[in-house]
Every structure is written in C-alpha cells, then in structure tokens.
Amino acid sequence: QVQLVESGGGLVQAGGSLRLSCAASGRAFSSYAVGWLRQAPGKEREFVAAVRWGDGTTTGSTTYARSVTGRFTISRDNTKNTAFLQMNSLKPEDTAVYYCAARQWGSGSERLSGYDYWGQGTQVTVSS
Numbered sequence: 600q601v602q603l604v605e606s607g608g609g610l611v612q613a614g615g616s617l618r619l620s621c622a623a624s625g626r627a628f629s630s631y632a633v634g635w636l637r638q639a640p641g642k643e644r645e646f647v648a649a650v651r652w653g654d655g656t657t658t659g660s661t662t663y664a665r666s667v668t669g670r671f672t673i674s675r676d677n678t679k680n681t682a683f684l685q686m687n688s689l690k691p692e693d694t695a696v697y698y699c700a701a702r703q704w705g706s707g708s709e710r711l712s713g714y715d716y717w718g719q720g721t722q723v724t725v726s727s
Contacts (some may be wrong), residue, residue, distance in 0.1 A: 601625035601716050603699050608721030611689055618725060619684040621699030629653060632705025633675060634714055635680040637695035637723075647697070648673040648684060649707030662707050667693075689725045696720040 607619040621633060634649035648671055655675040663671060666708040670689075671711045682699060700714035708714065 601628070601701055602629060603681075603701060603718035605697065605699050605718045605721040608697060608723045610724045610726065613689060613691055613725055613727050615689050616685070616687045617689065619686065619697055619699075619721060621682040621684075621718060623680045623682070623701065628675075628680040629677040629702075631701040631703050631705070631716075632707045633673075634700045634707060635673060635682075635684045635697060636700060636714075637691075637693075637697045638720075639695040639700065642695075644698070644711055646709040646711075646722055647671065649709065650682065650726075651707040652704055660707070662709060664709075668701050678690075686723070689723075691725045691727045694723060694725050696722050 601650040602624045604622045630652050632651045638644040648663045650673050672685040698720045699718045701716045702714045
C-alpha cells in the first residue's frame with residue numbers, strides 16, 4: 600500500500616510554470632506506475648500524464664494527454680519516493696485540481712480505473 604501527497608500547486612499567470620510533486624510513503628515506490636490527473640470545476644476528471652513502474656527513463660515509459668504534450672513533463676525520483684509534473688507554458692484552461700495516483704506494476708494508464716491509490720489533490724490556477 601502507498602500513500603500519496605501532492606504539493607506545488609498555486610496561482611500563476613498564463614505562460615508561466617509550476618512544478619508539482621507527488622510524495623509517496625510506503626515501500627517499493629519504483630514498482631508503482633504514477634499518473635497525474637486533473638479535474639476542473641464542472642468537468643470530469645481527466646488524464647494528464649503517466650509514468651510506468653521502473654525508473655521512468657526507458658523510451659515509451661511516459662504518456663501524455665494531447666492537450667499537454669510538449670508543455671508538461673512527468674518524471675520520477677525513486678530515491679526520494681517522489682514523482683513530478685513540470686508544467687510550462689500554462690494556459691487558463693489548465694486550471695484544475697491536480698491529483699497523483701498510483702498502481703503497483705502499472706503501465707501508466709490513461710484511465711481513472713487504472714489506479715488504486717490517490718492523493719488529495721493540489722489546486723492549480725492559471726490567470727489570463
């Protein structure tokens with residue numbers, strides 16, 4: 600079992616950057632796929648990015664939603680039990696609560712059902 604805590608959210612102007620962190624407690628963090636998903640007011644929760652279990656450096660180990668490709672980068676540091684989401688060139692439509700989620704031995708699913716553990720979320724607000 601793993602517990603997840605997100606941090607790094609805040610208010611930023613359009614075009615700016617934020618780096619979200621997802622700190623995990625528990626054992627064997629490297630065996631967990633980690634995903635970032637977001638939910639804007641009045642909308643369904645949607646996939647943003649994911650990294651499969653392992654060290655995250657293998658080609659094909661990361662996936663991104665089309666809306667964030669080229670602007671967001673997901674990474675992980677297994678020595679710190681932490682995953683990151685670097686968000687650049689932020690847009691007002693990126694405003695949402697961002698959640699990290701995990702599944703052991705996962706491939707990094709784009710589906711919400713592909714995760715077993717969830718954090719509480721961190722608010723990201725992008726002003727125009």
